[in-house]
Amino acid sequence: MIYTVTFNPALDYVISVDHFQTGVVNRVNEEHIFVGGKGINVSFILKELGYSTKALGFTAGFTGEKVKAGVKEMGVDGDFIDVEEGMSRINVKLRSDEETEINGMGPHITEADLYKLFAKLYKMGKSDVLVLSGSIPSCVPNNIYETILEKLASKNIYAVVDATGQLLVNVLKYKPFLIKPNNFEIEDIFNVKLQGEEDIVKYAKKLQEMGARNVLVSLAGDGSLLVDENGETHRMGVCKGKVKNSVGAGDSMVAGFIAGYLKNGDYEEALELGTASGGATAFSDSLATKDFIYENLRNLRGNK
Numbered sequence: 001m002i003y004t005v006t007f008n009p010a011l012d013y014v015i016s017v018d019h020f021q022t023g024v025v026n027r028v029n030e031e032h033i034f035v036g037g038k039g040i041n042v043s044f045i046l047k048e049l050g051y052s053t054k055a056l057g058f059t060a061g062f063t064g065e066k067v068k069a070g071v072k073e074m075g076v077d078g079d080f081i082d083v084e085e086g087m088s089r090i091n092v093k094l095r096s097d098e099e100t101e102i103n104g105m106g107p108h109i110t111e112a113d114l115y116k117l118f119a120k121l122y123k124m125g126k127s128d129v130l131v132l133s134g135s136i137p138s139c140v141p142n143n144i145y146e147t148i149l150e151k152l153a154s155k156n157i158y159a160v161v162d163a164t165g166q167l168l169v170n171v172l173k174y175k176p177f178l179i180k181p182n183n184f185e186i187e188d189i190f191n192v193k194l195q196g197e198e199d200i201v202k203y204a205k206k207l208q209e210m211g212a213r214n215v216l217v218s219l220a221g222d223g224s225l226l227v228d229e230n231g232e233t234h235r236m237g238v239c240k241g242k243v244k245n246s247v248g249a250g251d252s253m254v255a256g257f258i259a260g261y262l263k264n265g266d267y268e269e270a271l272e273l274g275t276a277s278g279g280a281t282a283f284s285d286s287l288a289t290k291d292f293i294y295e296n297l298r299n300l301r302g303n304k
């Protein structure tokens with residue numbers, strides 16, 4: 001079974017404004033609301049690729065009700081813990097001359113709420129996949145992903161972690177199967193400015209030395225780079241297409257990578273399906289559909 005955990009689900013309010021300016025009234029010319037949050041996005045793409053998942057996490061307030069209803073509509077099996085204080089986030093994704101994101105805070109999660117999550121995770125067994133994805137509300141200790149992996153250490157699961165800063169660094173000692181930082185997140189962790197591909201490989205290998213089995217570095221429109229657990233480096237370009245909305249491209253890449261790997265354990269295949277899934281989402285108004293992912297996969301292979 002594949003479990004995804006989204007500590008802080010969101011309604012993504014994606015708006016377009018011509019030449020956005022601060023300090024004045026701006027009018028929106030296109031708007032959409034999507035149910036989001038990294039783990040939920042991963043669950044949706046895995047479902048499109050034929051893998052059922054359980055989407056765990058925390059919800060609160062009227063936005064939380066909308067998140068749960070939306071997850072159901074997406075055809076994803078959600079099992080969210082309702083918390084009492086606060087509300088699930090609304091994340092604003094502003095499309096204009098530049099892309100700007102304002103991600104909300106999220107509800108107050110208590111220790112008792114966390115124990116409800118642990119109880120669900122204890123059901124995991126050997127070779128199950130656990131995806132810990134996204135930020136956590138500020139009230140949750142930033143070693144929470146580490147705590148979860150520590151509790152599950154004896155279970156021999158595949159852990160996938162897509163998080164930033166200390167939340168990510170803290171889990172490395174539990175040897176997660178996969179981490180997917182982007183180039184900016186690596187710069188942030190090591191407090192460096194990456195100067196090209198050699199540098200990306202260097203810091204991906206450092207993350208491996210710190211414990212990660214496979215390090216997938218996503219580079220948005222420049223593709224991605226994987227340093228796998230066998231010591232091989234794979235460089236992948238991108239699918240060709242017109243970008244519509246890149247929100248969720250990273251989550252789609254994580255999901256595609258997992259699905260590709262689960263097929264027969266081949267890292268090149270995993271990276272191809274990850275790339276096709278990330279690209280297909282970037283070229284869609286919302287998360288990609290199965291048919292479009294496979295169309296992008298065929299094009300990617302055809303262009304090699």
Ligand SMILES: Nc1ncnc2c1ncn2[C@@H]1O[C@H](COP(=O)(O)OP(=O)(O)O)[C@@H](O)[C@H]1O
Pocket residue numbers: 182217218219220221222223224237238239243246248249250251253274275276277278279282
């Ligand atoms: N503009 C784009 N054109 C084609 N593919 C893209 C584009 N943006 C993202 N992707 C695909 O999605 C993957 C993940 O995107 P990225 O933006 O790096 O993730 P994140 O949102 O996690 O930073 C990229 O490695 C690439 O394969």
Ligand SMILES: O=P(O)(O)OC[C@H]1O[C@](O)(COP(=O)(O)O)[C@@H](O)[C@@H]1O
Pocket residue numbers: 008010012035036037038039041091103133134135136246247248249250251252
């Ligand atoms: O949990 P975080 O890091 O605040 O990110 C949440 C946001 O990330 C997303 O999951 C999109 O992530 P990516 O663009 O990195 O794939 C949005 O749906 C959501 O608003």
